[in-house]
Amino acid sequence: MAADQETRPLGAQISHMLKDRGVDVIFGIPGVHNQEMYRGIEEAGISHVLARHEQGAGFMADGYARATRRPGVAYVITGPGLCNIMTPMGQAYSDSVPMLVISSCLDETAARRGQLHQMKDQRAAAETVCDWSEEARTAQAAYTLIDRAFEEFRAPQRKGPKSISVPIAALEASAPPAPKARGNHAGHLVGAEEDAGVISAALKKARRPLFVFGGGVTEASHAMTVLRQSGAAAFTTFAGRGIVAPDYPLFFGSYLSRPGSLAEIARADLVIAMGTELAEVDLWRAHLGHESLMIRVDLDPEVLSDAQNADVRLRQDADAVLRSLAEATSDWRGESDWTAQDVAAARGKWRGEVDTEYPGILPIADALRACLPTDTMIYSDMTQFAYAATETWDMDRPGHWHHPYGFGTLGYALPAAIGGAVARRGQPTLAIMGDYGFHYTMAELGVAVELGLSLPIILWDNGKLGAIEASMVGAQIAPNAVIARNPDFIKLAEAFGARAVQPASLPKMQDAVRGAFDAEGPTLIYLTPDLAA
Template structure:
């Protein structure tokens, strides 16, 4: 007899899942019945929030959904923070949980891990939250999750299975046939956009996280239009080193000036969120009037006005626009405009942030093609303002959008397991690092060769600076960090402390050569 728990594992295998992150408990052991004999590897974090962040990092690095198994109640509520981060950044994540036995639900009888309405709670965070109450419902629930990931703006999806359902018979369950959902691109919108493009003299392109897989199409259109391309934090790595690239934040005055001087802006896969466009909260960013928006999510398009809105995947829309322009090209002095914006933005961020960006550039130079996973720490903030990464999709962090501290270490582990051939660096501050510090053990368990770089300024320095700038005496911003070298060594990791950033290059190369998780601490005055 095959149980529902075993059938779930078989269905996940059929959808190409090769890794799940989770902490087993008495409320999920039936989900583990078929796991040991499957091809799916199980990674055990030290906290369910880590499971969610690992699934997030896995998804961003691989382009495939990350999957987490968590228990009823506290296991799931621990995962909500990671799910909220995934929703903010459009990351495909499947969270599968238990829930108490069906006859007890909603009755407040005090069962272990009981919530008043677990399904209703998750429906507020997840794109979809489904409960499986019988075997026949399982293939549809799994199919719907993967259909969401493939056909619309992705994010977290939740499936829960009651304790009294997991062990029921489920013989003969098969994946549902894949539905072919052809997205019909509005020809009128394409034609209107092409007309606006032909009329423009100084076009500009904004590329966000939704354009991460569209580098060739993006560069093709940019080159044809001779248009500078501004990338948000989640779009970094696109057009690395190209003359038309402006890898700088639209929160900077220099970039805002470039946008304001354009007579047409094409925005691909960006929601115009304030953490990218107004991180200083000055309210000075003005949405361009002559704006063409491209997004896979119709609801997102409806939130910001545009001259033309194109509901489509970024690759298809950009290619259609290029094709609509035919063989015509133009000279809009794009490279010169982009160069001037880059130079002005670099000057604008000031000497302190320039030094922090140079530290990130040291990582890039020492480990070309690396994936750098950031937490909310000073060099990450600085590089989100200005930094040109050399790998599309290889720069991501939680310092924008939902902004969850502690994201970096577990997300880097997920990324390293997803792309084992790429160097993976976690760049974290000592404050955020303490949120998920125990995941060093998970890295060792999983043999994930992450290089953990801890920027140690002994506290929440960014918050302290903000308090001082606001005339507030700093309080609560100096939590004493542990000796992270001793902690790393206690877990069995090779660790090194640097007081000179000039030694970082050699330390990174040495750590990479071990092919094991390592830690480098940089002490900062």
């Protein structure tokens, strides 16, 4: 019997099946309950990254998925392992990141109490933070659910995490091999040319057309062609940065959350929102602010039917529509009533507001941006440094700055950057985090050392939960519980085996960052507000 046709424990067969579906890396932590899943990993030819905590494993899978646009896969144990990875699953669900979490589970819980890792309903718990959660009690069920997950990852729909729990006895039982992967039958949405015709007809009548691009748009070239040919102005959401070229004169930037953006949006006589939820975390207000005709293009029917009340709703892949729209507007002259001077004035005002709200950060962010290699992929955490940078830092390509926008979890950046660096060996990857967020997942620094990742880690230490303090003051609450005792971060990083440096000037910071990309292992670059003094 051929090796790939051998009967094996189901836990081993699952790894072989994942390899056949294109999985080359699994993030996770083994335990006595899920050890059968580890039997087949090396035999299948899959690399495994040992996280220090299941939360870290989940964020690594998330970071890997964002870097590759392929699903990130994690293995975790029953009960606490599944609970620990639920925060990353919630982040992936919020940001439409494809992730597959496979966990062990107890064989029976209704009539027995006091079992190791027991919880009341593991499947239902996971379901609260993912697309779907199912329990596979047989080998056939496991194979069917895994193929369902991968079919949905390929399909023209919003991506998100899936959870599959497999009872311990099933993992240990002998099982036939999984069926071979079938061809990609996910198909695509039809009618992109017709939908582009609807938009081009509206654009022809408009004098102040305005596009809003979100993370659902991935092909910048077609978006830029449409903008230049139509003379439209544009905003991007934070997730959509990089779709519009920074030097496009009618680009308002990613300043949608600035109150002043309302006036500019209200001036538009046509708004076309593509691949964006226009969510609270995009706008920080309930309504975009348009008073004109709005056209929405999105894969998710829930988005199309939201409270923004779009006049025209097109369930379609935004990139496909933009490709067709670029052809439909190929002979246009790019004229509109927007002016580069007005756009530049608005951007300058909004940048000034950010500089006032986050004093001292923008000069450091500007210096950091200037020293990064082309194609650097950035993962940031919930920290004031990132809040300021995501508004003011224009990206020159899409999909290269990843931030926990929706769920808003702390501790994201370091493990997510590790996942991204694993996916992008030889290409520059950077992590940005604050001092408090680093506490959440600092143990994963050991993984970066273990893997020898050339990963610069920007640690912004303002000695407090700065954004929370500011919010409390704004609400007339005496700041409370916003300061935690920090360790000596330099010594801590060195104890893990990482390089660490505290640059005394912006040029020295730039030298440290450049050197970190060439180092054999991660480098913690410790920054404080004094650097901008």
